[in-house]
Amino acid sequence: MILGIDVGGTHTDSVLMQNGKILRKSKVMTDKSDLLKSVTLATHAVAQPEDIKQLRRIVLSTTMTTNAVAQHQLDPVGLIVMSGPGVAHRDLPLSDRAAFVKGYMNHRGLEAESVDEDEIVELKTRFAEQGVKHFGVIGKFSTRSPAHEQTVRALLDDQASHVTLGHQLSGELSFPRRISTAYLNEAVWRLHSTMADQLQTYLQQLGVDVPLYILKADGGTIDVEQSRHYPVQTILSGPAATIMGVLPYAPTDRDSLSIDVGGTTTDIALFADGAPLLEPKGVQIEEHKTLIRGLLTHSIAIGGDSHVQVIDGKLVIGPERKGSAMAFDGPVPTPTDAMIVLGLADIGDKAKATAAIDSIAAQLGQSTPQAAQAIMDLACETIAAKVRSMIAEVNSKPVYTIHEMLEGKVLAPTDAIVVGGPAPYMAKQVGELLKMTPVVPGDSDVINASGAAMARTTVELTLMADTEERQMSIAEEGVQADIPRNFTLADLIAVGREKLEQIARVAGAPEEDIEIEVADSQSFNVIRDGSTTGKNFRVRLQIKPGLTKHAIQ
Template sequence: MIIGLDVGGTHTDAVLLSKQGLERQIKVPTDTSNLFETVLTGFNHLLEDIPIGKIKRVVISTTLTTNAIVQKELNTVGTIVSSGPGIDPEWYRTDENYHAVEGSIDHRGREREPLNHKQILAIAKSMKEKDITTLGVIGKFSVRNPAHELEIRDLLKDQFDTIFLGHHVSGNLNFPRRIATVHLNAAVYEMHRDFFHAVKNSLEQKGLQIPIQILKADGGTMNLESSMSFPGQTILSGPAASVMGSIAYAPGDMDAMVLDIGGTTTDIAILVDKVPLLEPLGIRRGKYKSLIRSLKTHSRGIGGDSHVRVDGNTLKIGPERLGPAMAFGGPAPTPTDALVFLKKMNSGDQQLAQKGMENIAQALGNTPEAAARAIFKQTCTMILDQARDLVHRINSKPVYTVHEFLAGYAIEPQKILLLGGPASYFAQEIETLSGISTEVVPASAVANAIGAALARTTCEITLLADTEQKKAMAPEEDFTAPISHKFTEEDAVETTHELLLKKALKSGADTEDMAVEIIEYQQFNIVRNFSPRGKIFKVKMQVKPGLIKAYEAVCHHCTINPDIEKGI
């Protein structure tokens, strides 16, 4: 049996899967101030009367870090940048605790200017005075030689609780994105650490001693321990779960739009012939352009519990969520209150929902029913506007899927797949407004947890080999090895493959679920004074995202097994 858990900003969804289908599903409120109790409550309901020994796999996804970025609730962290001559690092300033220091390494990995220890120690002192405990350190060419990043870490390791290094995040050369990636890693670390401990402690209390996997932004998984060194990969974990949970229901030979309507956000994605699109450079959220490999998704602060208010004569919905809907004890009107008032939704307190609609109606100068209908229609319209915007932006650039580059391809959605707790209430209105056939996927309220449960482990490796310098390295893995001038393309591919398999197994992959492919290969001759001096090889290889083989059929049996009582 497999457990899938999706910790959202509003609710935490948990599912128990077997080869016979969906055995049990649970939905509990998420208490971000007490994640341990939230997760433990989910497990208690889910595993009641279930022998612990039957559980073979646990996979978790979360929208907590994504929501923190959307709602601008990131922790204060420090950043030290070593760039040298060239682009002014001030262009990429993250916040007031961003410091550029002396020292540089060139594009071949050679030191051009040493670090100034006195300057670095003074910067560290100023950060400590602000009670900053987490630090990011980035060198422009650290993927060619991480010596300066390592030197700064060794100098400051006793002064900060956690230090993230730029060469660990990606083998790609992109200084601005590397700065943003390290900053995001540091800024979400404390939140992810609390989440990590909540999950680990709750599972230990239940007696589960099996490895725990967490879903990454690229639709694949890694073990929970590995995520502590790269917490930024959990950004868009929740939206990735939505995509993975919809794949089995997408039509072949056409484009489908995926809308996961939650309480806090709506996550939007596109499938081409059942294959998700890829963000080729990395996640972009707000001002942050990162190197975090991810599926192409779009998260916006519009959901069932979005704050509804009137500004002047204009109806405003989101992006803030002040709490649950008034119908469920919340402080302010929401789209959910409109659904309850219009009797599209049977649960919730009708009188409290009516009170919320009366407040909006008074501000707009119309009736509560008119206000509720306006809120409902505007919510659907806003979601579709965001979806159309995503399609437009995708079509303005080359289209990449997780498997291939589609030259000259234009996305034209012919199907909308809805997920999330409120999905069934929105389906008819979204189909009417969009003119596109709209379908609610089976078990839509927990489809994201099912998607997380069935995702296979993924990872990637970038190898750079320089036969003139007689060195091969994979910076993300702290791998460096001597090579001879006879090092070949075959040697580069074989070395990369060995490193990838090692990383995949360490991350929790099953050898039966590893579809490996080369996603980038480059080879350059080094010529000096018209004389060949060596070659540079660059190989990037990945384990492709997808569903685990043993449970691919589970999605086609997403009905509750009558032999096991449904959780509450």
């Protein structure tokens, strides 16, 4: 059995699954002040003591880190940046919060300027006076050689609660994104570590020894203990959970999309022949462009509980959510109230919903049914317009899926898979507006929890080799090793496969899910004085997002 839990801002959803089927499902109110309570209640709502003894894995998706970033509830971070020449500090993200110091590796990983240790010691004193205990250390070409970052960390260790090194986060070269990613990783580290402590207590209280995973932005899982090192990877895990839940319903012979209508927001994702699209450069959250591998989603601030009001004679929905629908004793009219009035949804107190829409109707000079329909029309058209703009944006540039870049691909979705609480009431109208076939999967109200439950562990690794310098590096691991001059691309891939298997096991991947693929490989000649003096190789390997074989066993 598998237990999937999605901790949302309003509800914590849970599912107990076996052989890919949901045995039981539940929604409980999220206690934002007590994650342990919410997760425990959600567990016992679907799992009896005899079920808990049969669990093979528990997977959790959570909006905790995402909300911390969105609400600016972040710890102060001592950012130490080694930018070297060629880039203006003002053009780099977070430049007003960073300390720029000496130390520079060139693009081949060779030292061009050494670290000034006295400068770092002086910085330590300044940060200590400010009470800063979390640090991000980022060098421009640290993926080619992490030596400078490691030197600075060693000088900080006696003062730091935790240090993030830029090279650990991704093998990609984007220096500005690496700065933002390292900053966010440290800014949410304490919050996430506290959550991990609570989840370990939760396991102890359950009295079981089973793997506990956190869902990442790329739709893959990571063992909760391993997630302590890279909490930034769990940002946007909520939308990723939706995509993994929708994955079994996405047709593999044509394009489709998913629309997850929540209480506050609606998340949209695209599928190319059944494969979810990927953010090729990394996800963005608020103003922060990161190197975090993630599934491509767009959000719009409209949902079933969005505040409906009339402003200057015009109907407006959202972006705020003031609480539940008035049909459930909430404070203001919502689209959910309109659905109840129209007879689309047989939930809540219809008299209270009618009173809510009466107030809107009076301001618009319409009947109550007319006002309710106007609310539905505006909500559905707003969502449809966002879908159209997202498709147009995606089709204006190369399309990347979790498998590959699709050269010349133009997405033309024919199916709209609508999920979330309001899905059964909105799917038909949204489908008509988009000229797509609407699909509402069974148990769509807990699709995030089932998506989390079924997701498999994902990892990736970037390796580089320079046969002229006889050096190989594994970027994310900070590993460098000597190689012979006759070292080949095939040799590099073999090393990468072996290392990635080890990393996958540590991250919690069961053996049957360790399916490694070469996502990218490049080879370049090193030319000096008109002659080839060596080769440079670059390889990226991955275990791509997908459904764990546990989900169907």
